[in-house]
Each structure stands twice: as C-alpha cells, then as structure tokens.
Amino acid sequence: MSPRIVRTVAELRAELAPHRADGIGFVPTMGALHEGHLALLRAARDENGTVVLSIFVNPTQFGEAADLEAYPRTEDRDVALAAEAGADVVFAPSVEEMYPAGFATTVSVGGAVAETLEGALRGRSHFDGVATVVAKLLLAVQPDRAYFGAKDAQQVVVVRRMVEDLGIPVEIVARPTSRDADGLARSSRNTRLSDAERELAAALPRSLRAAQDAFADGVRDPRRLAGAVRDELAAAGLEPEYVEIVDAGSLEPIAEVVRPALLALAVRVGPVRLIDNVVLVPGVDDRIPLTPVERSHR
Known part of the structure; x- marks a missing residue:
C-alpha cells in the first residue's frame, strides 16, 4: 500500500494523531533514496507502529548553489521505494512551508561538535542549517525515535547534542553505514x-x-x-x-x-x-x- 503523502505540518500532525500510542519512527532525508535510506526505514518499521519519511532538500545547509541545484529530486521513485520499505507517511513540504515569510530563527550548536571537520571546512552556517531543519522536522513529526546513518557521523553528534540541550523527547538512533560491495558508502x-x-x-x-x-x-x-x-x-x-x-x-x-x-x-x-x-x-x-x-x- 502506498504511503500517504502530506505537504504541510498541519496535515502531518492530523495524520499522525491517532497513531501516537503505538510509537512513531521517523527517517529524515533529502530524497534520492538508496539502500542506506531503505535500511533506516526497515529498522524504523521493525521498532515502531507508524513510520514517517520526510523528503526535503534543505537549502540552508548547502554552501554551494551549484551543489543545491544538482542535488537529485526523484519524489515519485522515492515514494515507491519507501512503500516497499514500510513507510506509512511521507512528509514532503515545500521550502515555503519549512521557511515561511519572515522566518528569522536559527538553531546553532556550538563547540567542537559543529566547528571541526565539516564545520571547519564548510563554515558554521552548514550545521546551523542542519540543526535548524532537523529541529523543525522533529517538532513537526514528534517521533519516538529518529533514524540516521552513521556515514554522516558528525551530523549525528550535532543532532544528539541539540536534542539533549533542548530537551526534545526523541531517541536518536544511528545505524551502520550502508556500503556497496567494494566498500564505497552509499550516497x-x-x-x-x-x-x-x-x-x-x-x-x-x-x-x-x-x-x-x-x-x-x-x-x-x-x-x-x-x-x-x-x-x-x-x-x-x-x-x-x-x-x-x-x-x-x-x-x-x-x-x-x-x-x-x-x-x-x-x-x-x-x-x-x-x-x-x-x-x-x-x-x-x-x-x-x-x-x-x-x-x-x-
């Protein structure tokens, strides 16, 4: 059965309201799903009554306009794959839904967790963008568990720091990096x-x-x-x-x-x-x- 596709936070919360007692698992993505994403969805399916996948190419975490423009958008394919992996709901908001006119708030995680590695190379704005969009998605879905791939190890550390600091009631689950046969991390x-x-x-x-x-x-x-x-x-x-x-x-x-x-x-x-x-x-x-x-x- 195909998952229900919703575009707004209001629709999402209404859709999930009857299912909260059974546990909600959440897999945030930017789409262009691959086996790594599907492994996260299957893990969420095994551990929760309802599984939500988000598809949102977040413009605030891209330092290069060309990289944002080139990022693949394959929603129809993604929804079909998500259905096979057990997703119940796909949240696919517009940029305007996530960042409405007048939006002026940034979630910023300080210290080495955000300022080394990718933060040192791409600038503070990268993880500000990650933390802000993940916070908004967690508040929209209000899941019991959120699933991330270990390939983005620094992102996982940043998100865990943010969740702990802000007291967001969600378990952050990191799953092993999914790799091709020659070891290349799937991306x-x-x-x-x-x-x-x-x-x-x-x-x-x-x-x-x-x-x-x-x-x-x-x-x-x-x-x-x-x-x-x-x-x-x-x-x-x-x-x-x-x-x-x-x-x-x-x-x-x-x-x-x-x-x-x-x-x-x-x-x-x-x-x-x-x-x-x-x-x-x-x-x-x-x-x-x-x-x-x-x-x-x-």
Whole structure:
C-alpha cells in the first residue's frame, strides 16, 4: 500500500494523531533514496507502529548553489521505494512551508561538535542549517525515535547534542553505514559519478581500510593512521580536503587512540564531494570488507 503523502505540518500532525500510542519512527532525508535510506526505514518499521519519511532538500545547509541545484529530486521513485520499505507517511513540504515569510530563527550548536571537520571546512552556517531543519522536522513529526546513518557521523553528534540541550523527547538512533560491495558508502551523490570516477571513488574505503589495518597492527598515533589514508588516496591520484582523527563523542582532537575515535575524511572525485568515516575502537576489529565489483554501464 502506498504511503500517504502530506505537504504541510498541519496535515502531518492530523495524520499522525491517532497513531501516537503505538510509537512513531521517523527517517529524515533529502530524497534520492538508496539502500542506506531503505535500511533506516526497515529498522524504523521493525521498532515502531507508524513510520514517517520526510523528503526535503534543505537549502540552508548547502554552501554551494551549484551543489543545491544538482542535488537529485526523484519524489515519485522515492515514494515507491519507501512503500516497499514500510513507510506509512511521507512528509514532503515545500521550502515555503519549512521557511515561511519572515522566518528569522536559527538553531546553532556550538563547540567542537559543529566547528571541526565539516564545520571547519564548510563554515558554521552548514550545521546551523542542519540543526535548524532537523529541529523543525522533529517538532513537526514528534517521533519516538529518529533514524540516521552513521556515514554522516558528525551530523549525528550535532543532532544528539541539540536534542539533549533542548530537551526534545526523541531517541536518536544511528545505524551502520550502508556500503556497496567494494566498500564505497552509499550516497545520493554517487549517481553523479561517471563510471571512471566511480572506480576512483573506491579508493575512499580502501584508504579507511588501510588505517584500520594499521590500527589492528597496533598503531595508535593519529598522524600515522591519517598518513595511511593519505597514502592510499594519493596512489589513486586523489587529494583529500581533510583527513582527521578525533574523539568519537566530543570530536575534540586526540594525541593517541586509547578510546573510541572517529576517522573522517572528505574528498572530491571529479565534481562530486564525498565523505566517509570509520570508528576506531581499541580491542575491536571492525574492518570494512572490500570486494571488487564490476561496474555496469548506465
């Protein structure tokens, strides 16, 4: 059965009112759904009576107008996929619904969680945009649980900080990064890669795996671990925008990996900016499986 599509917050709240006692799971997206999104929907389906998917390409979190313009919009396809994965309601508001005339409020999360990694490179406005739109979506849906992918690890940390600071009554659930057979993290942006660029992009998970291998061999120096990533990327002719190893909870810099640490990177492959990460945990071997795949022609 196709999910109910609603466009306004008023419609959404009316639709969800009879179902709140059974638990509401929420998966916020910008559309262009892939297997990673569908895995989140299936997890929400397993744990909640009603599942809501939002589709909203949020203009306030894009630093580049061209990136916003190029972001794929595939609502009909997304709704069909969401139906198969168990969504009951699709909230697909307009920009005017989310940011009406006179809108003048920003939710801003401070400290290292928003100012390092993507925040340092893209500017404070990026996570201001993320925090503001997620806060508005959570207030609109009022879910019991909201599901995010671990690929956007910093976003998850920012959202958790915001939810805790503002006392929003929702559980933030982070699910493992969904990957293709060669390890590349699934992303809506991957569709913009040519076949040759897609082959190059496989260097990202290989580089993270190189660091994981070094970590498994006992390396705990963040500089050496980051160096293993950079060497693997350089072998593919790629120059990262950043490779950083920080505390997995606070995102503060660390001198040695003695507790869970986030290894995060950003790399441009052709016109497409890709991010990825792994968490390094002493005593835990959780390396990315890397299986060569044959690319089919589009």
